[in-house]
Amino acid sequence: MPTYEYRCQDCSGVSSFFVRSINSQLDPVCTHCQSTDMERRMSSFSMGKTVGSVHENFSAGSEGSPGYYNNPRNIGRGVESAFEKYGMDMPQTIRDNIDAARSGETPKGLDL
Ligand SMILES: [Zn+2]
Incomplete structure (x- = not known):
């Protein structure tokens, strides 16, 4: 309703x-x-996906559960494990991108 x-x-x-x-x-x-x-x-x-609904996903559970991949803290997990698997060092640029995405900063201008 x-x-x-x-x-x-x-x-x-x-x-x-x-x-x-x-x-x-x-x-x-x-x-x-x-x-x-x-x-x-x-x-x-x-309004579709709001900042509020994004924040709800922060409490999403472990890998495989809905919302896991929307959780900024989980961004880049797959990339990290791939580099680990092959014993390679992750290039700093990738490292930086993942860290930036995980910081979870909401882009300005979304506050309606
Ligand atoms: Zn009133």
Whole structure:
């Protein structure tokens, strides 16, 4: 069931409303101060992959579980083990790339 989030223009409180379908009419009333001066917020379900869902994957379990390869801490594991397997030293450029990716820095400009 879709959830719409509205921000109250009077008290800035955020209220969530379940709607039966995307096209349902909704007359949102602030759950904090009963104001009807509400402004629709973008809900995560309509934005696809959000920063929030990325962070949820941080707690993903061990290799093979869903989310493992979305976990920045696991980036480059396969590359590392391949170099280890053949007893080779990993070139510094690859090492740097993996470390940068693992730092998990969120690219600027995603904060909607
Ligand atoms: Zn309010």
